Amino acid sequence: MNIKKDITIYDLAQKLNLSTSTISRALNDNPIINKRTRKTVQETARELGYRHNTFASNLRKQKTNTIGVIVHELNSNFITSVLAGIEKVTTAAGYDLIIAHSSENHEKEVANALNFFHKRVDGVLASLSFTTHNLDHFTPFGERGVPVVFFDRVEENHDSTHVIIDNHKCGYQATKHLIEQGCKRIVLVTASLQRNVYEQRHSGYMDALRDNGIPYNKHLVLIKDLSEQCGIDAAMEIMHMDPMPDGAFITNDFTAAVCMHTLKENGLNIPGDIAVVGFNNDAIGKIVHPKLSTINYPGTDMGEVAARNLIGYLNGASELHQTKTIIVRSELIVRESSLRAESPVAVPATTGVL
Structure with missing residues (x-):
């Protein structure tokens, strides 16, 4: 089976005899490029199967537009409703989600956090496992200015923002x-x-x-x-x-x-x-x-509240840990x-x- 190589802006530039900067601007629908050229570039890109390299673009911006979510299980109506609330808010704000579950295991939660750190997520939402006994695995995020908001199962003595019920x-x-x-x-x-x-x-x-x-x-x-x-x-x-x-x-x-x-x-x-x-x-x-x-x-309310607070930190609307405890109505x-x-x-x- 032959696997086609990805089409790049250089391939488009060569085919259309245009500069790579013109191709890039046309693909982004920049009005500095005339409408006819934009249409030609975009149609050719579709015909050749060009895919925008979001990863490379985000690396240049030092932002991945992703949020990591760590939950203790997935087979739960409550967690499903929390994730629905999170997804509603993050999608509206232009963020993608990466979801991981710890299976109620501290070591797996540590591995999930490390994976998110290496994936350079912009923020983390987390609910702790039964066996989690410290939050050291979340320390690297704070050191890099990456906000972490805990919800439901939290460590209340920890200097972090958490969303809970009474x-x-x-x-x-x-x-x-x-x-x-x-x-x-x-x-x-x-x-x-x-x-x-x-x-x-x-x-x-x-x-x-x-x-x-x-x-x-x-x-x-x-x-x-x-x-x-x-x-x-x-x-x-x-x-x-x-x-x-x-x-x-x-x-x-x-x-x-x-x-x-x-x-x-x-x-x-x-x-x-x-x-x-x-x-x-x-x-x-x-x-x-x-x-x-x-x-x-x-759960939906809790997910929305947690996500809104995280997005607020990312957008600079509030300082990290400015609000320590948020209690959702029950x-x-x-x-x-x-x-x-x-x-x-x-x-x-x-x-x-x-």
Whole structure:
């Protein structure tokens, strides 16, 4: 198989007997070149299969017009919605995206960051893996003036801009709602407390129990990976607890849906025997029966906010790290899975900037 070599502006110049500068200007539709010549050059370029060398052009400008996005997984409705929000903003601003995922692995996240650094991305948006224990791999970007904005899973003690929801308040509201429904023995199913999102939801859970006179019981906190199997395992553990919990706050909707399904298969009534609240407001929550109460986590909004801030840094509209913490609005949505008594449909959580 013969592979054709790329057509260059030198080939066009030779064919049309024009200077390379005239060819370049004509291809860029520069009005300094007369309309007829521009049309001839552009038509010839199309006929010969000329491709503009964006990479070389960007290197000359010291800009690649690309933004790197590091996420902890791709198989997630939440992450999909975040990426949709990011793409909407970056496309409008003229940037391309390179997306990488860490598979919840620190070493892979480090490799992704290094790859982005060598690809000379103009900025980075990142959500940390379960096992990430330091942010040293992002230091080279700061040293070169390349902005990094963290979202969702962040290291809040780090001097960086991050976009989050008020996870503590959401955890508090979900637990308080269950208490208001008459639950007194509430199990929390969550993930690694090393990550801010799960540690703060756990903290909110503890504070809601304390404020309502319910002792904290570490045996009612199940630390898992929030997978499908996790939902099954959590249901089996719940059923073997004595006494069995009468409420469950599960910090992922898919896991909550699987857990509810397993409980129902084993003869339990929801919310009669155990009331359940999930987290994220994924589409599955509206399909399962009973419909799942949840925390609305607006991924699209989070993606848009994170991308707008990054673009703001790149366009010089704001200084790097000028705004440290941006909190995106979230709310409790009450549906049948937790509703034992009269309750409002939604309780707004915090929105704003710290």
